Amino acid sequence: MNISLNQIITPEGAFLIGLICIIYLYIRILRRKSAKTRIELSTSPDEIPQSSMTETELDRYSRHILLREIGGQGQSKLRKAKVLVVGAGGLGSPILSYLAAAGVGTIGVIDDDLVSLSNLQRQVLFDEDHLDYPKVFAVKDKIKKLNPFIDILPFNRRLTTLEAELLFIEFDLIVDGSDNFSTRQVVNLACVKLNKPLVSGAISQWEGQVSIFNETKNSACYACIFPIEPADGLAPNCAEGGVMGALPGIIGSVMASEVIKKITGAGVNLTNKLMIFDALNNEFSKINIKKNINCKICKEHYET
16 A cells, blocks of 8 residues: 555544554554463463462463473473573573573572673673673673573582582582583582483584483483593683684573473483584584493492
């Protein structure tokens, strides 16, 4: 329909514009009510107690609740879950963002690093206003703006063997986004001792990997697959070998997806599988892994 300026300034033109606005608003209201109705139809009353989730939260998480594999019960599980993320850097940024947006009720994050200018190439939670500011406190500021309905617990320190057990016991699931082998060893040992499932990821240059360790006594732990530290130069961290900026977003998003599936029970997860992504050649692959009967960590803490 072509409407000239002269038509608009006439009473008939003004009426036409007003009618178009009313129709537009009516369509918007119908769409909103339709989405709410679909949520109500797909969710039985006992799945989401009215006392546990507000109308605002139901609207916020509506696209989750509409998913058959998550629904109201799954969203309630996310709301009650307690997840600790080790590392607030390249992998931590997408992990924390998507877990917070998904409505994971309590998220802890431990890291002793400060935001530096070189971080901004890939660590998308931060900006130049955060330079020289502790990462975990910058995370809390950004995440609370993203989702005020969740709790963020920042731990501004380096993870030690002793503290790992004391800290991990308060959480349901551990996510390791650290960038060095020694921290991964500490995380794995505490998870095995406490029987905590571990979503683990790593990146280097153009490649990344994700797996779930220690889900049961019969599944592999991190040390089953990586018992010794790689030789110098074989697996350089980002500061040593560089990293393609979008890679942590891809791998971190997969890790967040595995956490959401693990909490809600949706789909098939990466237990006893190692997913590898080669960004340079745009190839995803998965290899089967299994518990190592000679693993020193497992033999010490499990009956084999």
